[in-house]
Amino acid sequence: MKNINPTQTEAWKKLEEHYNNNQGLNLKQAFKDNSNRAQEFTTIFEDFYVDFSKNLWDSTTKDLLVQLARETHLDEAIEAYFSGKPINATEGRSVLHTALRAQQAHEGAQQFVDAAVTSKQKMFEFVDKVISGEFKTASGAAFDTVVNIGIGGSDLGPVMITEALQAYKNHLNLHFVSNVEGDHVEEVLKTINPSTTLFVIVSKSFGTQETLSNATTIRNWFTQQVNQDAVGTHFIAVSSNINRAVDFGIEEENIFPMFDWVGGRFSLWSTVGMSIALSVGTHNFQQLLDGASQMDEHFKTASFENNIPVQLALLTIWYNNFYKAQSEAVIPYTQYLHRLPAYLQQAIMESNGKTIDRNGSRVNYETGNIVWGEPGTNSQHAFFQLIHQGSKLIPAHFIAFAKAKYQHQDHHNKLMANFIAQTEALMNGKTKEEAFDDLKTAGKNQDEIEFLLPYKVFEGNKPTTTLLIDELTPASLGKLIAMYEHKIFTEGVIWNIYSYDQWGVELGKVLADAVLQDIENGSTGQHDASTQQILSRFYQFQ
Numbered sequence: 001m002k003n004i005n006p007t008q009t010e011a012w013k014k015l016e017e018h019y020n021n022n023q024g025l026n027l028k029q030a031f032k033d034n035s036n037r038a039q040e041f042t043t044i045f046e047d048f049y050v051d052f053s054k055n056l057w058d059s060t061t062k063d064l065l066v067q068l069a070r071e072t073h074l075d076e077a078i079e080a081y082f083s084g085k086p087i088n089a090t091e092g093r094s095v096l097h098t099a100l101r102a103q104q105a106h107e108g109a110q111q112f113v114d115a116a117v118t119s120k121q122k123m124f125e126f127v128d129k130v131i132s133g134e135f136k137t138a139s140g141a142a143f144d145t146v147v148n149i150g151i152g153g154s155d156l157g158p159v160m161i162t163e164a165l166q167a168y169k170n171h172l173n174l175h176f177v178s179n180v181e182g183d184h185v186e187e188v189l190k191t192i193n194p195s196t197t198l199f200v201i202v203s204k205s206f207g208t209q210e211t212l213s214n215a216t217t218i219r220n221w222f223t224q225q226v227n228q229d230a231v232g233t234h235f236i237a238v239s240s241n242i243n244r245a246v247d248f249g250i251e252e253e254n255i256f257p258m259f260d261w262v263g264g265r266f267s268l269w270s271t272v273g274m275s276i277a278l279s280v281g282t283h284n285f286q287q288l289l290d291g292a293s294q295m296d297e298h299f300k301t302a303s304f305e306n307n308i309p310v311q312l313a314l315l316t317i318w319y320n321n322f323y324k325a326q327s328e329a330v331i332p333y334t335q336y337l338h339r340l341p342a343y344l345q346q347a348i349m350e351s352n353g354k355t356i357d358r359n360g361s362r363v364n365y366e367t368g369n370i371v372w373g374e375p376g377t378n379s380q381h382a383f384f385q386l387i388h389q390g391s392k393l394i395p396a397h398f399i400a401f402a403k404a405k406y407q408h409q410d411h412h413n414k415l416m417a418n419f420i421a422q423t424e425a426l427m428n429g430k431t432k433e434e435a436f437d438d439l440k441t442a443g444k445n446q447d448e449i450e451f452l453l454p455y456k457v458f459e460g461n462k463p464t465t466t467l468l469i470d471e472l473t474p475a476s477l478g479k480l481i482a483m484y485e486h487k488i489f490t491e492g493v494i495w496n497i498y499s500y501d502q503w504g505v506e507l508g509k510v511l512a513d514a515v516l517q518d519i520e521n522g523s524t525g526q527h528d529a530s531t532q533q534i535l536s537r538f539y540q541f542q
């Protein structure tokens with residue numbers, strides 16, 4: 001991949017100029033000036049309808065942003081990404097989650113696709129047997145419960161997808177244990193019958209403190225409740241560290257390998273998706289992969305101007321680097337996607353929260369945006385006040401599905417009305433005159449109107465992107481997640497950073513180990529005064 005400081009490109013300079021001259025872009029006016037705006041800024045790809053027109057850009061902005069993508073050689077980077085070049089340079093690895101779902105191998109990626117197919121087949125055979133009851137518990141019964149033990153990418157993807165596909169779930173009860181918190185473990189153990197539970201330990205490294213502590217506690221509990229001999233049948237592992245998994249007591253045939261060319265936060269398509277496949281079946285898991293693969297093809301082949309992930313990334317850069325927006329909201333108008341923001345927080349912030357560029361120098365521009373959100377309409381009754389009337393610019397993605405899963409059309413109409421009305425309200429706002437008329441109609445007197453008027457005005461001009469998808473299915477969900485993965489990739493290329501390592505999480509892990517030693521010795525150690533004081537306070541309650 002080329003090593004280009006984006007701020008040194010022609011496009012960047014022109015974008016700065018363009019921003020300074022066009023800061024005042026008014027969306028309402030832009031729609032008046034261009035009767036074709038909605039159509040011009042909407043991209044339709046299969047069941048995805050993405051309306052970018054309520055964003056603070058015009059055709060010049062878009063052209064310049066596309067020029068930026070070209071000057072930073074996004075096209076070559078895409079080729080390097082799909083063909084398996086070691087673009088995760090600081091770890092010396094390829095980045096090939098796309099090979100896990102490829103219907104046809106990209107040139108250069110055949111061996112990766114072959115390995116992915118073999119590992120998927122092993123997983124599918126196992127999953128089919130568990131679901132059908134052919135793979136039996138130690139006492140010869142069918143499994144009825146699955147507990148996924150993992151954290152970060154070994155948890156968030158499976159949780160998010162299985163929540164999203166609740167309507168597709170089979171008879172298996174599913175639980176997740178992630179936090180290194182005995183209370184979290186206990187709350188799950190309270191509800192399950194160990195004799196009919198399959199424990200899936202998911203850890204790429206098989207060295208993560210949280211996962212190993214939880215797995216050890218659960219194995220000890222299981223041994224007491226059932227017996228030691230049953231561990232081999234009831235515990236399986238997903239890991240790239242086979243030796244450690246074997247040392248833990250997992251039968252080698254029950255270890256499902258992961259590849260070092262798949263990053264944890266992009267691994268739900270691999271054997272890390274074991275709990276997903278167990279929960280919704282192999283057919284639906286395959287649909288998820290196929291949907292993602294279709295988005296991969298779109299990303300690889302569509303022109304940048306009509307490319308959904310590329311446009312999303314360019315807008316993020318536009319807001320982040322020129323408007324200086326700090327964050328982006330993702331608001332899914334479906335409860336099924338309630339874990340999407342949490343999932344995206346890891347995917348986006350662990351990937352692009354970097355300050356060192358591909359040249360080893362500190363960047364002199366902003367990278368890595370903050371992402372947050374909650375399902376609508378709940379979020380409307382929580383943080384929308386800040387989006388509507390706060391002083392911060394929060395570009396937002398509004399995601400909805402045109403068709404509901406169940407026949408509650410009255411509910412769905414209301415949900416969709418809110419989904420549509422909010423983006424309109426955020427754009428249009430409410431003028432002083434309109435607010436004045438409302439107060440008058442409400443019967444307020446002159447003094448009351450004078451006092452209340454400023455509070456009732458909505459500035460509007462708040463940018464949103466509308467993603468309207470036909471229906472929430474495994475395939476459309478696969479497309480949606482792949483879309484965000486490619487958005488992350490595109491941003492990383494343009495920001496000239498390495499998106500696929502995560503050195504920033506290491507320091508906290510090391511310090512936690514040091515503090516743990518102090519806690520185990522009951523000492524306040526060699527820490528700063530604040531830390532020592534906190535430790536003392538903690539000891540008071542032990």
Ligand SMILES: O=P(O)(O)OC[C@H]1O[C@](O)(CO)[C@@H](O)[C@@H]1O
Nearest residue numbers: 152153154203204205208264505
């Ligand atoms: O699967 P593992 O190796 O247990 O790692 C879990 C998570 O820890 C991290 O390495 C750091 O938080 C993530 O990238 C990863 O998803």
